[in-house]
Amino acid sequence: MTEKVKITIDGKEYEVEAGANLLQTCLDLGLMVPHFCYHEALGPAGSCRLCAAMVAPGKDKPARLEMTCMVRVADGMVVSIQDPYAQNFRKGVIEYLMLNHPHDCPVCDEGGECMLQDMTVLTEHNHRRNRFPKRTWRNQYLGPLIHHEMNRCITCYRCVRFYRDYALGKDFGVFGSRDRVYFGRVRDGVLESEFAGNLVDVCPTGVFTNKRFRDVYARPWDLLTAHSVCIHCGVGCNLLVGGRHKTLRRVKPSPNAEVNKFFICDRGRYGGEFVNSPKRLRKAFVDGKECSVEEATNRAVSALREVQQKYGPSAIAGVGSARASLEANAALALLLKCLGSSNLVYHSSDEEHSAVRLAAHLVLSRELPTPTLSDIENADFVLCIGGDVTGEAPMVDLAIRQALRKGGRLFVLSPRAGKLDEFAHTKMRARPDSISEIVGHLRSALTQKDHTLTPELSEILHTLGVSKRPVVVCSTLHGDPWLVQAAFEFARIANQPARQCSLAYCFEKANSFGVAIARETVQPSSLLVELEKGNVKALVVLERDLQDLARSGLGLEKVLKACEIVVVLDSHQTPTTDLGNIVLPVLPHYLSSGIFVNYEGRAQRSNGLPLPSNQETTSADLLVKMVSKLAGEAAYKDTKYSDIFEIDPSLDECLDNLEAGQVGIRLHVGSTTSFQQLQPHPSPDRFALWEVYSCFGSEELSMFSPPIAELSPPPYVELNPADAAELGFTEGQKLTQVAGFSVVGQLRLNEDLAQGTVAIPKLYTHSKIRADVEVSQ
């Protein structure tokens, strides 16, 4: 508990925290002290000199002009913000900043939400005395995301402090001196950091602006805005999405005290353009013919009823979606229940099914704490297991970077080098199917002192032993339930009264967690078997492309042709919608409201932008309509979340009343559910396939956004040089088959890839999907 002290500000006494930053204290009290370089996340720099106020150590003591961002609150302090000398000085600072500022507000994208405008008005600077020429700069090309306009720069150093100091980026910096300070890259080029988009927000004026928003620009006060939750990974960052007329214009972070504070990754910021994609489904189709949504819905209901009557309930199956809301998945489950079927799958393989469900249930059980992003930021020991956090959960990566800045140590155990590796104290490469075993060794060594370990693994345990706030981050994206279990067991033993060890599982999609706690579900393989046998006659597919499901067995077309009726609800055109008999367009995320559950088990409501002239409805509404037609409205109204998802019934009311823009609710289960024992780990083949997740390219919806598609990597195949030599491949060779895996791309040799691993990027290339499907047949 921090000590409270009394200070006087402009004649009024306040009780505030001792030792706190004086500027932040004033801002928290609602006293507006003009400032630029100070940013709550970046801290003070003392460079802009705008937050000046008269500060005296006590009453009757002489006051001095101080920069409040550099002063720590002490008992008895007397502060005068309104002092005429301080006001005059602040006005002067704005005048200096304006010497070279181009005053191009009418054509500047920042206009209306420009901190420089606000501060200029606040300090009452309104007359420019400078009569000398202004300096001009050449702007740089910084990639498809960010526009650079250096002439507007007021040299607050926020950009470089974010990019280099906060996000640990290297390819952006400050150049020059005197009144010629330049912020940019050594030469033109795409900014390398996945967090570069935050420059747009940290820049107090229009130097760094959102290049995509510039193309569809609207003044901020003309934007319709909604509190949403990011759809592009399992972290669940809070967003403010802005739209106007019929399109989404931009995405900004919205502070949530327990999730993301000020920043988001570029996938979140720029991926939202999928809403405007020409591939959006706008019309309903029945057997390839356009019709009204109403008509298509009726056809779907009657067709499902027919199948049920003709073949029985087990001939009906459903596929849920980790990118659809909890409501939509609940409505789908209800629809199947009304039809008497429990053939519901959510995942593409049995391994993924077990891994994600196990991870979600372990989080729900609350046996171990799950860290928030700020918990990760304050960790002094981070162990990343089994995946590349930068591509799988970018904001967890940014949180780990904060832990590193504060002196925390990072250990990485994965098959392939990721972007965080360069900061790792120790990094270890291991083939994908051996990682759970290595983590098992680590756990054994925690309990048995005589367990021998490699020096790297001993180093991990040694650092863990002296740490106070350790965090384990484990990937669930690679369908490895043994790893999920091993990570949990390791963290459970590492967790001790003196040292609380927390465990974060990364989830692939915004609602991966939500669908992983569904009560009724079958293993994907059993559905595939039934499909192959021709026992499934009707399939209802919710916001999902069946490509990945089909990959584990039959071709997509074959799978769907075996059914008499395939009802597909989606917001975008995919190979699956192309093959469905009844296709129902639904509102995409950001235009529809729904609950999403993030990696912590935190349920958050995402609001939709109420853009005009949207013909579509949400998938949840459509499915509810179908349920009502089949079984009457009561069926829907009597169903609770806890009937469908394995959560404590006490949460039902909370979820019903959940609103957007709040911290959300952490879900839990009343009683711990027991888990069926995992099958023994299959003995490894000579080679294992590893899908590499990258921030751009590995997420389905964001790949409908042109800048994300532009930044996504080309298809490639990676092998360790030793393996490539063994297989007789040479660098640059085009490959379609490697050790029995179908691949596409040129071979790259990677020293930093574990031997026995074939690495390919996880890529959604929407434009090429059809071609790939045809090739595979």
Next chain:
Amino acid sequence: MTERVLLKNFDPRNPVPVSYEAYVKAGGYEGAKNALSKSPLEVQQIVKDSGLRGRGGAGFPTGLKWSFVPMDHPGPKYLVCNCDEMEPGTFKDRALIYGDPHQLIEGMLIAAYAMQMTRGFIFIRYEYKKGAEILDRAIQEAEKHGWLGKNIQGTGFDFYLETHLSAGRYICGEETALLNSLEGKRANPRSKPPFPQVRGFLGQPTIVNNVETFCNIPHILARGPEWYKKLGLNGNAGTKLMGASGRVKTPGLWELPMGTPLSVLLKDYAGGPAREFPIKAVMPGGLSTPMLTPDQFDTPMDFDSVAKAGSRLGTACVIVFDEGDCMVSAMANIIKFYARESCGFCTPCREGMQWIYDTLCAIRDGRGEPADLQVLDDVGRHLAHTFCAFAPGAQGPLVSGLAKFRHEFEEHISRGQCTAAVK
């Protein structure tokens, strides 16, 4: 003629480096011998007792500064010599390193011993490249004779010293910017506190002292604090290197008792005015010290007296202007330097200085406007509130010049040309 202490081994007009042998013959390394025979804290006390004040310009008591170093610090501590002598009109440290490099090395060794520091750096201005070579040779000699390196003179104390040639910015003379530069970072000053004595080079306790400060130390240790105290006038300790440049007959560098009156320096040593014009103004210690006018010329040249006269002793290398000099033009020249050397970190300095320079040039060239003086006053006042002491340094000459020679600026503006200047 007073006793020469720092300059006793060489002629500052033509410094030729004193060899190790010659230095020892003249009593060199006696101070170090004495220091190594005492405990570190005893050495600190002797320096404290001597009343030595930092010769870099601020005049902070050296012994007191040393006492801020946490002696029980578990990690390494560093000693840094500031030889980034970039103050215009100042050339005292240059003479010391070009003439008597061992004197500096001995001083640093004693300081390192007093604070138990095992690594030292001499941060040298880029233009003093030759001086760095002289020092490098002297360091090798000292290492050969067991005054640097491992187990110095069998005492078990280690001290490694090396030179670092600056990449060349005025701001590197500011101690925290110097440390950033030494670490390979941008030479921006750091915020204080923490002071370098507690968290300096690489975050460890660090002492940064000026060349001349270090050079005094061997003599204090060799001959005692009492002797040292008596060297100065009116209760000031030690001698001071004083220089003169500008409109004087014989510009140069001399070693005089601390407290010698400015008029004595100007007349007896610098030979009085160089031209037919009487002296109009003097900057007592480099470019960043406020100007003194003839009515203040009897001010004794010591830290407190010059401060009392409204200026600062600074480096005690005076810059002299006579009645033939145009103060507007001089001021534009002075501010040009500051506008160029600003590191660009904080707003009033980065933007304001260039605005002042543009305005001064306009006035000088006959394009001045009546409102310009208000701009100069306003920006000049705000220069006091910058991140480091650089802009207040520029404020010294600007504000004092504007106050003392305002009529010249006004005439320039109203008549569009210079009246006070060269006839």
